[in-house]
Amino acid sequence: MRSRYSAYVLDDVAYLSQTWHPDFRPRELTIDPDIRFIGLAVIASDQQDRQATVEFEARLLASGQVQAMHEKSAFVKKEGKWLYTTGEMLMPGFQPWKPGRNETCPCGSGKKFKRCCA
Numbered sequence: 001m002r003s004r005y006s007a008y009v010l011d012d013v014a015y016l017s018q019t020w021h022p023d024f025r026p027r028e029l030t031i032d033p034d035i036r037f038i039g040l041a042v043i044a045s046d047q048q049d050r051q052a053t054v055e056f057e058a059r060l061l062a063s064g065q066v067q068a069m070h071e072k073s074a075f076v077k078k079e080g081k082w083l084y085t086t087g088e089m090l091m092p093g094f095q096p097w098k099p100g101r102n103e104t105c106p107c108g109s110g111k112k113f114k115r116c117c118a
């Protein structure tokens with residue numbers, strides 16, 4: 001999951017495609033160039049023999065605003081590799097992320113948000 005997140009950050013469409021179960025993969029895979037991912041928080045994860053779920057919140061910059069998406073992703077293990085199948089959005093689409101006063105930036109810089117990505 002983290003490696004797929006990194007692929008979104010690095011615009012690595014090939015990696016996203018390789019780790020997406022072929023039965024679920026969109027025919028054309030593109031990353032919206034107007035979106036920049038700046039942070040990831042894993043909220044919960046569960047793994048069984050060949051199935052896993054990861055619930056996460058990702059923060060991103062889109063049209064100059066920090067937004068958040070909250071998803072539960074499902075993976076299956078096939079030939080020793082974890083493949084993404086589907087994601088369930090736990091809130092509709094992207095929502096504006098409202099940092100508290102003096103909150104540190106979600107990009108992980110350690111700086112205050114208002115002095116960093118704001």
Ligand SMILES: [Zn+2]
Nearest residue numbers: 105107116117
């Ligand atoms: Zn930042």
